[in-house]
Each structure stands twice: as structure tokens, then as C-alpha cells.
Amino acid sequence: MNTFCYTGGFSVYALQAGAELVHSVDSSVRAVELADHNVELNMKDANHESFSDDVFSFFKNYPEKYDVIVLDPPAFAKHMNARHSAIIAYKRLNAEAFKRVNKGGVVFTFSCSGVVTRELFEGAVTAAAIEAGRNVRVLTRLGQPACHPVSIFHSEGEYLKGLVLYVE
Amino acid sequence: MSIKQVILKHGKEEALKRRHPWIFSGAIFKAEGNPGNGEIVHVLTGKNEPLGTGFYSRGSIAIRLFEFDVVDANAKYWSAKIGKAIEFRKSIGIIGNENTNVFRLFNAEGDGVPGLIIDYYNGVAVIQCHTHGTYALRDMFTEALKDNLGKDLKAVYDKSAESLGEEGAENGYLYQAKGFNPEEIQTVKENGLEFAVDWVSGQKTGFL
Numbered sequence: 001m002n003t004f005c006y007t008g009g010f011s012v013y014a015l016q017a018g019a020e021l022v023h024s025v026d027s028s029v030r031a032v033e034l035a036d037h038n039v040e041l042n043m044k045d046a047n048h049e050s051f052s053d054d055v056f057s058f059f060k061n062y063p064e065k066y067d068v069i070v071l072d073p074p075a076f077a078k079h080m081n082a083r084h085s086a087i088i089a090y091k092r093l094n095a096e097a098f099k100r101v102n103k104g105g106v107v108f109t110f111s112c113s114g115v116v117t118r119e120l121f122e123g124a125v126t127a128a129a130i131e132a133g134r135n136v137r138v139l140t141r142l143g144q145p146a147c148h149p150v151s152i153f154h155s156e157g158e159y160l161k162g163l164v165l166y167v168e
Numbered sequence: 169m170s171i172k173q174v175i176l177k178h179g180k181e182e183a184l185k186r187r188h189p190w191i192f193s194g195a196i197f198k199a200e201g202n203p204g205n206g207e208i209v210h211v212l213t214g215k216n217e218p219l220g221t222g223f224y225s226r227g228s229i230a231i232r233l234f235e236f237d238v239v240d241a242n243a244k245y246w247s248a249k250i251g252k253a254i255e256f257r258k259s260i261g262i263i264g265n266e267n268t269n270v271f272r273l274f275n276a277e278g279d280g281v282p283g284l285i286i287d288y289y290n291g292v293a294v295i296q297c298h299t300h301g302t303y304a305l306r307d308m309f310t311e312a313l314k315d316n317l318g319k320d321l322k323a324v325y326d327k328s329a330e331s332l333g334e335e336g337a338e339n340g341y342l343y344q345a346k347g348f349n350p351e352e353i354q355t356v357k358e359n360g361l362e363f364a365v366d367w368v369s370g371q372k373t374g375f376l
Contacts, residue, residue, distance in 0.1 A: 034370070037364050038362070038363050074371065148275045149275055150275075153187035157275070
């Protein structure tokens with residue numbers, strides 16, 4: 001499942017890599033249309049379903065479990081004063097995913113909020129794993145690609161944090 | 169027009185030796201000639217030693233440096249700055265890759281200009297300015313992109329309205345080459361996969 005799918009990038013890559021079925025969810029109707037279009041651009045008869053829905057209500061109303069869940073939300077905090085509520089939102093979102101991923105499944109989770117440091121983000125994800133009662137191990141830590149270089153003298157430039165997690 | 173000078177308090181130049189490009193308002197001893205929001209200033213020590221050139225701002229981050237030296241930031245300078253970002257991406261295989269024609273062409277402090285983001289979508293450059301200083305230079309950046317990319321540039325679109333948060337700033341094309349059709353759906357390629365991109369009504373600059 002690809003949440004906050006926007007243009008459907010993760011969905012296209014997953015289908016290309018052999019996913020049997022991909023669900024894409026985004027609250028924006030336009031984004032879901034774009035995701036559908038992008039799947040069609042790359043493959044015929046892909047097993048892809050998209051839902052224009054709020055991600056949290058989708059989790060609530062659609063009880064299916066998944067082998068892989070992608071959480072790549074838009075920045076929850078753009079300013080320092082929104083940081084606390086953003087951390088709570090990351091915890092809630094990740095806990096939902098941990099409850100809904102199959103045993104031996106993988107969660108790709110990201111934060112692009114510049115004011116939420118990697119340490120704070122990983123703390124929120126850890127709290128989510130505790131709440132969900134799952135054993136979670138870090139397979140890989142991800143960051144910005146090479147076309148988004150960060151100056152080593154300006155660590156504030158590192159806004160994208162990602163974790164690839166193995167969930168038991 | 170002469171460039172206004174900002175003098176730092178004694179000892180505050182030490183932070184710049186660590187190459188961090190932001191100067192906070194508390195480090196400033198004197199800003200000569202009351203520079204405007206976004207105006208380019210030269211930064212000096214009290215002994216008149218050159219420290220850098222950057223954008224002045226009325227916020228708590230008072231100056232964002234784009235050079236750790238006193239320079240004349242003219243059209244040639246900006247063209248070279250953008251050119252350097254392009255050369256870097258060529259050298260690491262991002263530009264000239266037949267499977268990918270979408271990438272971030274300029275990444276703010278990571279490429280040496282705080283507040284300036286440029287994404288490249290198969291010939292269309294989408295500029296996102298986060299500060300008054302960079303926004304004021306958007307036409308200069310457009311010329312610099314034309315200089316460096318030549319026929320590999322089909323259009324330049326300014327998408328600063330949201331990132332700038334300034335009333336009156338409107339998104340729109342700054343340049344369209346002959347034959348470019350803004351109504352046409354633009355498709356880009358990433359790792360051999362195709363994606364339709366919409367920088368006009370999409371989030372962020374459209375994809376990245």
C-alpha cells in the first residue's frame with residue numbers, strides 16, 4: 001500500500017518490481033488521477049487500485065493487511081511551532097501501519113519536515129512500534145538522493161529522513 | 169549602485185570559519201544604509217576584512233551567504249553558479265543519463281545559494297524561491313539557465329508563490345522556447361519509468 005501516493009511513484013516502482021496488487025491512497029482526487037495515469041503509462045493491465053481518501057480514515061475503513069506499506073506524507077511541520085503536533089502525527093501514522101503490515105512485512109517510512117530531526121523522527125517511529133506491539137528492525141536508513149546534495153557545514157539542509165523496517 | 173556593507177560584532181566571524189552560511193541578527197554590529205529585505209550585502213569584520221556576500225533579511229536569520237568572500241554578484245556570476253551545479257550533476261552521472269531526465273538541478277545551500285531550488289523536468293526548469301533575495305533574482309536565474317542549458321531548456325516556470333508566502337507573488341512561466349506548448353501534458357523519465365508531471369497545479373514543484 002502506497003499512502004499519500006501523490007504522483008504514484010512508489011506504486012509504479014512496486015508494480016514494476018512484481019507486486020501482485022498495489023493500493024494507492026491520497027486525499028487529493030487530482031493526485032489519484034495522476035497516479036492512475038502514471039501506472040497506465042508504464043504497464044498494461046497492472047493490478048492497481050486507487051482511493052481518493054484521507055489516509056487515516058482509509059486505515060479505519062479498509063481492514064486489509066499488506067506485505068509492504070509506504071508512508072511518505074507531505075511535511076507535517078513546516079515551522080518550529082508545529083513540531084510537537086507533527087511528532088504526534090508521525091507516531092499515529094506509523095502505529096497504524098505497524099498494526100496493518102503482515103508478519104515479515106516491510107514498512108518504508110519517511111519524514112520531509114525540516115524541523116523534525118532524524119533523531120526525533122526515529123523516536124516517534126519507535127514509540128509507534130511499542131504502541132503496536134510489533135518487533136521492528138531497521139533494514140536501511142534513507143536520505144536525500146545525490147541531486148539534493150547537503151553541505152556538511154549546513155546540516156539543516158538534510159530534510160528527508162527515511163527508514164526501511166522489517167516488522168515481525 | 170554600490171553594495172551596502174554589514175559589519176559583524178567582534179569575534180562573530182568565527183562562526184563563518186565553520187562555513188555555515190547563516191548569520192543571525194545578534195551577530196551584526198552595524199548594517200550600513202539600512203538594507204532592504206532580500207538586498208545583497210557585503211559582510212565584513214570590524215577591521216574591514218572581507219567575510220562574505222549574501223542576502224539581507226529582516227528575520228532572525230539576518231544574512232544568508234552565497235559566497236564566503238566579497239564578490240560582485242552580476243549576471244556572469246550567477247551564470248557560473250548555476251553552471252557549477254550542472255557540472256557537478258554531470259560529473260556524478262545525474263545529467264546525461266539516458267534513463268533519467270528528471271532531477272533537482274539546484275539544491276539551495278547544498279549548491280551554494282540559500283533559498284533557491286530548481287527542479288528539471290525533461291527540459292522544463294521549475295524555480296522555487298524561498299526568500300525575497302532569490303525571488304528578486306528570478307529573471308537572472310532564468311538567463312543563467314538559458315546560458316548553461318541552451319537547447320536543453322524548453323521553459324522556465326516560477327513556482328514561488330507558496331514557498332515565499334508573499335502576497336502578490338504569482339506563479340507563471342518566465343521563459344518559453346519556440347514550440348513549447350504549456351497545455352501539453354509533460355512526461356518525464358526516472359530510472360526508465362515514465363511519469364506525467366504537473367508543476368502548475370501539483371504539490372511542491374510537481375514531482376520531486
